[in-house]
Amino acid sequence: MADGLTLECVRESLIRQEDTIVFSLIERSNYPMNSPVYVEGFADIPGFTGSLVEYVVRKTQAVHSTVGRYESQEEHPFFPDNLLPSLLPSYNHPKVLHPAGDAININTTIWDMYFNQLLPLFATEGDDSNYAQTAACDLECLQALSRRIHYGKYVAEVKFKDSPDDYGTLIRAQDRDALMKLLTCEAIEEMVKRRVEKKAMAFGQEVTLNGTDKEVKYKVDPFVVSRLYEEWVMPLTKLVEVEYLLRRLD
Numbered sequence: 001m002a003d004g005l006t007l008e009c010v011r012e013s014l015i016r017q018e019d020t021i022v023f024s025l026i027e028r029s030n031y032p033m034n035s036p037v038y039v040e041g042f043a044d045i046p047g048f049t050g051s052l053v054e055y056v057v058r059k060t061q062a063v064h065s066t067v068g069r070y071e072s073q074e075e076h077p078f079f080p081d082n083l084l085p086s087l088l089p090s091y092n093h094p095k096v097l098h099p100a101g102d103a104i105n106i107n108t109t110i111w112d113m114y115f116n117q118l119l120p121l122f123a124t125e126g127d128d129s130n131y132a133q134t135a136a137c138d139l140e141c142l143q144a145l146s147r148r149i150h151y152g153k154y155v156a157e158v159k160f161k162d163s164p165d166d167y168g169t170l171i172r173a174q175d176r177d178a179l180m181k182l183l184t185c186e187a188i189e190e191m192v193k194r195r196v197e198k199k200a201m202a203f204g205q206e207v208t209l210n211g212t213d214k215e216v217k218y219k220v221d222p223f224v225v226s227r228l229y230e231e232w233v234m235p236l237t238k239l240v241e242v243e244y245l246l247r248r249l250d
């Protein structure tokens, strides 16, 4: 994204990313829980002791690092220790964020939230042996959530540029609570929750040709999607915003 960032265009990006998140949850819901995917050592991969999903995420992100994915300030790896240097010339991504923000990566928290809180809410019990496909879907969900939540850095940058004096005072005082209060907009949060619920209804509706069906079924419970945003996505985005602002004058 070029400089000349506005709150409107940052919010537009967040709205587009809602589609990606809802679709990735719908894709994951095609498979049941498939719990062996999450059991350490289950896959019995030589030289590797973690779970199958960890293996897929580590390997995929290592490949992506060789083609420069993490040179973009919008991307955050789940296993930063596991990356390889890019084999391609630098893409010259515009660096619109303050460099001190590069150190902020809350993917450990996102990983924990996704597997321990969110997945049990929407994955049905069961095992259909599609372990690789399930892990690939988890990776898509994790990446979409991570990108959205870390986009808080861009939101914070715009808010800081729009009101440098108000934010500057609180940043110099390192007042975390006051920063959180200043950046929060409850009316927007309400709209986000209602919109993602509506998207889950629109995108996840089972379409039949039989017009007599009275009960509409959804692939992912729209209420779970709204709850995901209320309890985790927006609070974690705000956490990233605060962390970024605290470093903005470094």
Ligand SMILES: O=C(O)C(=O)C[C@]1(C(=O)O)C=C[C@@H](O)C=C1
Pocket: 011, 014, 155, 183, 184, 185, 186, 188, 189, 192, 233, 234, 235, 237, 238
């Ligand atoms: O749109 C904003 O102003 C944001 O800061 C983003 C966001 C969100 O995560 O959607 C977070 C905090 C605000 O209270 C409202 C919405």
